[in-house]
Amino acid sequence: MVRFLNTLWIYILVGILLGAYIYQEVEAEIPCPLCMLQRLAMICMAIGPMLNLRVKVSTVHYGISLLSCIFGGTVSLRQIALHICPGFPTFGIRIFGLELYTWAFLVFACSLLGLALLLFLYKREEKRPLNLFEKGAFAAILLITLSNCITTFLECGLSACSE
Amino acid sequence: MMAALFVLFFISMLFVMFNKARVAIVFTMITLGLCFLMLLYHATDTLQIRL
Numbered sequence: 001m002v003r004f005l006n007t008l009w010i011y012i013l014v015g016i017l018l019g020a021y022i023y024q025e026v027e028a029e030i031p032c033p034l035c036m037l038q039r040l041a042m043i044c045m046a047i048g049p050m051l052n053l054r055v056k057v058s059t060v061h062y063g064i065s066l067l068s069c070i071f072g073g074t075v076s077l078r079q080i081a082l083h084i085c086p087g088f089p090t091f092g093i094r095i096f097g098l099e100l101y102t103w104a105f106l107v108f109a110c111s112l113l114g115l116a117l118l119l120f121l122y123k124r125e126e127k128r129p130l131n132l133f134e135k136g137a138f139a140a141i142l143l144i145t146l147s148n149c150i151t152t153f154l155e156c157g158l159s160a161c162s163e
Numbered sequence: 164m165m166a167a168l169f170v171l172f173f174i175s176m177l178f179v180m181f182n183k184a185r186v187a188i189v190f191t192m193i194t195l196g197l198c199f200l201m202l203l204y205h206a207t208d209t210l211q212i213r214l
Contacts, residue, residue, distance in 0.1 A: 043172045055184040145173045153166035160164045
């Protein structure tokens with residue numbers, strides 16, 4: 001059950017990153033630095049469940065995800081604060097009436113709740129080999145991270161991306 | 164710099180894949196620290212302030 005939830009968590013993160021990635025490519029829009037940092041936080045969040053699946057379920061691994069949730073939440077809150085004043089231009093498209101960075105904040109907040117649930121369900125487990133479903137999650141997150149590496153390098157080079 | 168952070172997280176994932184859990188944890192924590200520094204850089208750069 002815990003392993004399944006960890007795998008599902010990776011797939012959800014892959015789905016969100018893929019959605020942002022498709023939007024970026026379709027709209028030919030270069031993401032802002034804060035959007036990049038939110039993506040980095042989501043990628044970092046996935047390392048916790050990856051360690052749980054590959055090594056064994058541990059609270060230390062959940063700690064990594066918790067820290068990245070806090071980091072990502074901070075970044076998205078900062079972006080919300082930058083655009084919150086009426087009449088101030090916003091960034092990107094709206095989905096169901098909310099900006100993308102607001103959705104990102106909701107993702108981080110929901111991840112915190114998910115983490116709490118996973119910690120409730122925590123129990124010691126022995127190391128097990130990856131099944132096909134888990135291998136798929138690993139391949140997907142590795143692929144999306146690698147493609148982000150390449151496109152970010154192509155768009156921003158070695159600099160911190162411009163606004 | 165932003166691309167480098169993605170690369171560092173990718174390397175962390177490779178460490179996980181190769182069962183180097185401790186190295187992966189340390190590497191991830193260092194990279195997350197760098198991300199915090201990047202956020203600080205962005206905040207001070209955008210607001211034109213010096214800390």
